[in-house]
Amino acid sequence: MPRRRPPMGPDLVALIRAQAGVVTRWQLREHGVPDSAIRTLLGSGRWTVRHPGVHATFSGDLGRTAELWAAVLACSRRPRLEPGVRHSPDAVLSHETAAELYGLTDRPSAVIHVTVPDGRRRPVAAPGIHVHFSMHLAHRRHPVQSPPRTRVEDTVLDLTQTAPDLDTAIDWLSRACGSRLTTSERLAVALQTRKKVRHRRELQYALDDAADGAHNLLELRYHREVERAHGLPAGGRQLRRSLGDGTIYDDVDYGGHATVVHLDGRVHRQTRMFQDMSRDNAAVVEGRDPLRYGWHDVTERPCHVAAQVALVLSRNGWTGRPRPCARTDCLFRRSAA
Incomplete structure (x- = not known):
């Protein structure tokens, strides 16, 4: 005589499906599934134990979503069972x-x-x-x-x-x-x-x-440690421009002074080399001076970067003066002395 499957109403089936096939023993009890039926399913190999009291309603690998559900259910509080009351995981x-x-x-x-x-x-x-x-x-x-x-x-x-x-x-x-x-x-x-x-x-x-428009860590560091720390004018961030059939974005655009700064925080640049060249070439064609800096430049040599940007900005009409930053060896501090 074949073994009878445990009673599983539509609510329990929906719950198991929503939890990627993972269910707890207390959830099964809330839906009226007896422990004997659970033991039968586990003993037959159709269900497996992922964590104590947490079961996968299938055999084989869990997959990432089911594994995450199993972790949530394993850490959730096991509530006292009350007739007609349904509890959700609290983890x-x-x-x-x-x-x-x-x-x-x-x-x-x-x-x-x-x-x-x-x-x-x-x-x-x-x-x-x-x-x-x-x-x-x-x-x-x-x-x-x-x-x-x-x-x-x-x-x-x-x-x-x-x-x-x-x-x-x-x-x-x-x-x-x-x-x-x-x-x-x-x-x-x-x-x-x-x-x-x-x-x-x-x-x-x-x-x-x-x-203010900085979209990544290198842009944040440039804005804070190069621009603001040295009193440079604030450039526009991620300004969109058309280039042929495509669109490019300038990381920092000093529009009034015909200068753009491109920031590259990647270690390996080959995958974007031609796009970077296109941006630089487009800036030159449009009569703007492109400057390019990487992570090491901005984080280790911000004063040198500020000095170069200030020089190009001054050449293109900026009348301001950079100021020393908080670094004791700042180039502008030494020049002022």
Whole structure:
């Protein structure tokens, strides 16, 4: 006589489908599936155990989405069962894992990051899962995204707090703004709601620069350490121009002084070499002086960069004077002396 399949109503089927085929034992019990039926399915090999109390309703590899759901469910609180009451997972994906889902990084995180409400019992340790705690998770949880995750603004700010250095923290801000997933204004509002923030002042400055049009970390550093620190005029950011059949963008355009600055933060430039050449050539044809700087120039030699930009701007009609920055070895400090 063949074994009978356990009773699964349409609500449970829909739940399992929404969770990429992963379900918890307490969810099954909420929908009336007896433990004996669960043991039968596991014993037959049709279902598998991913974490204690978390089952995949299929055999074989989970796939990334199912693996993320399994991590969320493994860290979620196991509620007391009450007749007619349905509970949702209270854990969410966060940090690098949420960034992966939002497309802020193209590399799946080796460790799955999950955040749970602060104050409740620590989840049972599961391999490959890093658990964070938050007192404000109810407000930082995205209301509709699946699998559950923190809002994009809170994801980015969480990453700034776990970043190994300030440059990495600011890079997360610029990625989020540059990808148009959020805005500097929305990130600034989220920043203001947090009481304790490492590098708060620097992050706020970076958001102010992003609001002025800087789209990546190198542009932010140029705006802060070359332009603003030395009193150079503020150039236009990412101005769009037509070039033949295509469109190009000038990173920094000093339109009134016939000067453009192109910033290249990549280590390997060959893949974009011809596009860069086209931008430079177009600037020359239009009677503008193109300057090009890389990461090392802007971060290690900002005073030299400022001196070159100031010289070209002065040659093209700028009547201002650059000022010394806070560096003790600034070129303009030495010249003033």
